[in-house]
Amino acid sequence: MQRSFATLESKMFDVLVIGGGITGAGIARDAAMRGLDVAIVDKGDWGGGTSSRSSRLIHGGIRYLEHGQIGLVRESVRERETLLRIAPHLVKPLEFTWPVYRGARLPKWKLRAGLIAYDLLAGVGRLRRHDSLSVSEVLTNEPGLRKESLVGGASYYDASTDDSRMTLANVQSAVAHGAVAVNYASMTSLTESDGRIDGAVVEDHLGENKARVRGRCVVSATGPWQARGTKGAHIAVPRHRVGNRSAVTMISPVDGRVMFVIPGGDQAIVGTTDTFTKESPDTIHATEADVDYLLSSANDYFPDAKLNRDDVLSAWAGIRPLAAAPPGTDPSSISREHHIDVAQNGVITVSGGKLTTYRSMAEEVVDNVVRELKVRSAPCGTANELLPGGDRNARRAELEANQPDLARSVIHGLPFTCSDIALAATDEMAVTLADAMVRRTHIAFELADHGVSSASSVAAVMADVLGWDEKTTLSRIAEYQREAERLFRFRESS
Numbered sequence: 001m002q003r004s005f006a007t008l009e010s011k012m013f014d015v016l017v018i019g020g021g022i023t024g025a026g027i028a029r030d031a032a033m034r035g036l037d038v039a040i041v042d043k044g045d046w047g048g049g050t051s052s053r054s055s056r057l058i059h060g061g062i063r064y065l066e067h068g069q070i071g072l073v074r075e076s077v078r079e080r081e082t083l084l085r086i087a088p089h090l091v092k093p094l095e096f097t098w099p100v101y102r103g104a105r106l107p108k109w110k111l112r113a114g115l116i117a118y119d120l121l122a123g124v125g126r127l128r129r130h131d132s133l134s135v136s137e138v139l140t141n142e143p144g145l146r147k148e149s150l151v152g153g154a155s156y157y158d159a160s161t162d163d164s165r166m167t168l169a170n171v172q173s174a175v176a177h178g179a180v181a182v183n184y185a186s187m188t189s190l191t192e193s194d195g196r197i198d199g200a201v202v203e204d205h206l207g208e209n210k211a212r213v214r215g216r217c218v219v220s221a222t223g224p225w226q227a228r229g230t231k232g233a234h235i236a237v238p239r240h241r242v243g244n245r246s247a248v249t250m251i252s253p254v255d256g257r258v259m260f261v262i263p264g265g266d267q268a269i270v271g272t273t274d275t276f277t278k279e280s281p282d283t284i285h286a287t288e289a290d291v292d293y294l295l296s297s298a299n300d301y302f303p304d305a306k307l308n309r310d311d312v313l314s315a316w317a318g319i320r321p322l323a324a325a326p327p328g329t330d331p332s333s334i335s336r337e338h339h340i341d342v343a344q345n346g347v348i349t350v351s352g353g354k355l356t357t358y359r360s361m362a363e364e365v366v367d368n369v370v371r372e373l374k375v376r377s378a379p380c381g382t383a384n385e386l387l388p389g390g391d392r393n394a395r396r397a398e399l400e401a402n403q404p405d406l407a408r409s410v411i412h413g414l415p416f417t418c419s420d421i422a423l424a425a426t427d428e429m430a431v432t433l434a435d436a437m438v439r440r441t442h443i444a445f446e447l448a449d450h451g452v453s454s455a456s457s458v459a460a461v462m463a464d465v466l467g468w469d470e471k472t473t474l475s476r477i478a479e480y481q482r483e484a485e486r487l488f489r490f491r492e493s494s
């Protein structure tokens with residue numbers, strides 16, 4: 001699956017999607033499956049914005065019940081079920097334990113009532129229903145939790161995913177249905193004739209080219225680049241220090257917000273913060289204050305962990321694109337619903353939403369596209385066809401059988417082989433080291449140096465596949481150092 005900038009000028013598209021996060025990728029897939037001619041561009045990599053910085057949960061959003069957002073929870077649990085069905089390789093059931101302490105903002109009876117409602121809204125599905133737990137049952141589930149003042153709790157199920165791969169799978173599916181998809185291609189201006197937008201000028205970030213892309217309908221899905229949002233940060237710490245068996249739902253002792261500790265292989269991922277920000281999505285990163293907030297919440301629940309800043313393997317942040325809210329609103333209570341705007345000039349802008357509901361949101365956007373185009377199209381089929389990627393392990397084995405040297409670990413101690421990097425470049429449109437190390441694998445999240453010291457080994461595999469000369473290889477390595485610093489720095493320089 002090769003990137004081809006020139007194909008953007010190959011025809012008049014029915015729809016040009018700007019932004020290849022989960023929102024744009026879902027729209028491109030839906031539109032292509034309905035038989036429309038689709039182009040999608042992203043100024044960076046697929047999922048390189050917020051869609052690779054989420055908590056990686058496909059969840060109903062139990063905490064939204066507190067704010068009375070029943071409609072959003074109903075839609076989310078329905079979509080959770082759909083994604084478990086169409087992407088079993090990407091969406092896996094995950095057990096959460098919610099411990100309750102004496103004097104908690106959400107006492108046991110309220111938690112129980114919430115979880116009964118959560119199960120009822122989900123109906124009969126693939127996930128187990130919740131259980132109320134005694135103190136000893138909570139501690140059997142999660143022995144590392146603080147025992148003092150523990151009065152019981154509950155266990156319930158949601159699902160985990162790989163946000164970057166979910167985004168990529170939607171782009172791959174769109175391409176399989178005929179879409180043209182080009183990453184590292186920025187929309188720099190829209191073009192117009194007779195008061196209607198009829199395409200965009202797109203600039204190539206990997207070459208000197210510019211393209212005039214013609215589209216009967218333009219959809220803007222640039223997430224936090226087009227809407228105000230709240231910042232959310234995560235940290236990854238060694239899991240053996242926290243000792244969590246599965247996921248744990250916590251109420252932060254600092255500000256009473258619901259947050260999570262989530263298992264991520266050998267790491268425990270703690271998140272998130274939720275604060276208004278004016279920072280640019282291009283430069284957003286976690287700060288020492290974000291990290292301290294997450295550490296003190298985790299230490300309160302897991303007192304033996306005794307985590308400090310030096311235990312943080314990586315810290316990162318993203319911006320939640322939110323539909324508008326009145327000034328002064330508590331960030332955590334702003335709805336994660338989405339808003340679709342169809343402008344007089346024909347541009348369709350979608351803002352807000354969440355990873356979990358991307359598919360239904362895309363369906364609604366493409367219904368609008370079809371209306372704008374005044375065409376007949378096939379009905380939405382995205383809930384009925386498997387997302388691609390389920391055969392990746394088979395592809396890997398095939399590649400390693402043909403080229404045994406690709407079976408070696410790319411970085412000692414991590415579960416990624418050189419074939420993972422090679423496949424990223426051949427099948428998954430990875431064109432930079434960050435594509436391979438941050439989003440096609442999670443190497444960057446798992447090492448305190450984010451893989452910088454191993455960048456040359458990864459570059460050697462990519463150079464082989466993509467035909468980089470020495471100069472290009474060296475510049476890709478230098479570029480990765482800057483990218484790792486941009487994404488993962490949190491310490492203030494002294």
Ligand SMILES: Cc1cc2nc3c(=O)[nH]c(=O)nc-3n(C[C@H](O)[C@H](O)[C@H](O)COP(=O)(O)OP(=O)(O)OC[C@H]3O[C@@H](n4cnc5c(N)ncnc54)[C@H](O)[C@@H]3O)c2cc1C
Pocket residue numbers: 018019020021022023024041042043044045046047048049050051052053054055056057058059185186187188221222223224225230231232233234271272317318319320321352353354355356357
């Ligand atoms: C900390 C955090 C945790 C979250 N956890 C969850 C969770 O667990 N579950 C859940 O359901 N949701 C979660 N969310 C919400 C979810 O991640 C977002 O709603 C979703 O990823 C937004 O996707 P998007 O495509 O709208 O935006 P983005 O992923 O940011 O995509 C926008 C894209 O537009 C591109 N772009 C911008 N300008 C241009 C241009 N001029 N030309 C071309 N391309 C352009 C950018 O490069 C970017 O890739 C979380 C959000 C945050 C911040």
